[in-house]
Amino acid sequence: MTHAPTSEPGLGGVLGLSYDELSGDRAVISWTVGPQHLQPFGIVHGGVHCAVHESAASMAAQAWLRDKGVVVGVNNNTDFLRQARVGDTLRTVATPIHRGRTSQLWEMATTNAEGKLVSRGQVRLAHLPGSPPPEFLAMLDGA
Template sequence: MSIWAQEIDLALCKKLDLGVGEKGTLMTKLGIEITEIGDDYLVACLPVSNELYNPMGIVHGGVYVALAETVASYAANFVVDTSKYYCVGQEINANHLKASRTGTLKAITKPVHLGGRSSVWEIKIYNSAGDLCCISRMTAAVVEKRSKGTGL
């Protein structure tokens, strides 16, 4: 049984990637893309490039966090009635377990808690070889919309 409060598909995710005014977002700048939607999970991928490196020539830790927050934020917004609410990241943590230099990073998020005021998401990020590189947890606040045009 699906946890999503609305019909979602990859085309909707692509549209959201463009942001307000369709001028682009961090997701489009970094190359983060939602690639799979399951009944209780989302998957996002990010191709590794030199622009994502830290000075030591490995993927910057902040890139893992940006990927984690992106996929969890999309998921958090998809489980609420977006005509009444939107979700924003309230807290995120990440444990970096293995360095990455090439390939594609794959982030999978699943809910830990789905509540009326917040949700908690676990995010596991893998490299192209299937090695777990980062594990993260994000808490999203569920915010009531006050006027049109706010959030999703």
Template sequence: MTTGMPFSDLMGVEVLERTKDRVRGRMVVREDLCTAGGICHGGAYMAFADALGATGAVMNLADGARTTTLESKTNFLGGAPVGSTLEGEATPLHVGRRSSVWQTRITNADGKLLALVIQTQMTIFPG
């Protein structure tokens, strides 16, 4: 299933599971998502994780509320070449009334950890 977010859909992010406690997704590393060396660009890792964490935050919102990313921090631990598939799993570290904090583990198909992202989602109430 798609993310419902135009940029994430353009990148090819596919959501496999979405609940209040976990969001799983995958993304194939295409040439247009890479550095000149044919390795997935760091910004693509971050955008992939942001889509998963934001999806989790939305799952926890009250009716009428919205969310936006307030902060994001990424540790890059390994590269992913063109044609490989990234798998991501976002889980909440904190879900509160005004914000939520999500940790996303990005791995390759063999389960090797390639990046760890922690993001804070701010809750925006109507009115």
């Protein structure tokens, strides 16, 4: 299921993330680098890439799991390959590597406007008992 761009609450909102696509098979996030994303040397802080990767993986993983539990990140591994600077628009795509009974593993690729790889990563998520917020399920159902 594809969704219109939405802003994420919490850290995603602070980072200015927009979901261009969200389903149990894929998440696409776009964001424009601003001063709030930088480390002291003027490039995007690595932790921002990690946060975007975990957000993409978590949202898509929860879309796949739906109301059968909640997902939580248990490992986040990100490689930084190319600098990004203020004004650059980046696109992060998350796709599943493995989706099992108790955990999922997702891979993310973040590219710049030229399609060059800026960072890549993997996030492992565990399934815990519980229910996602009803607003999340309603969003997936197009309500």
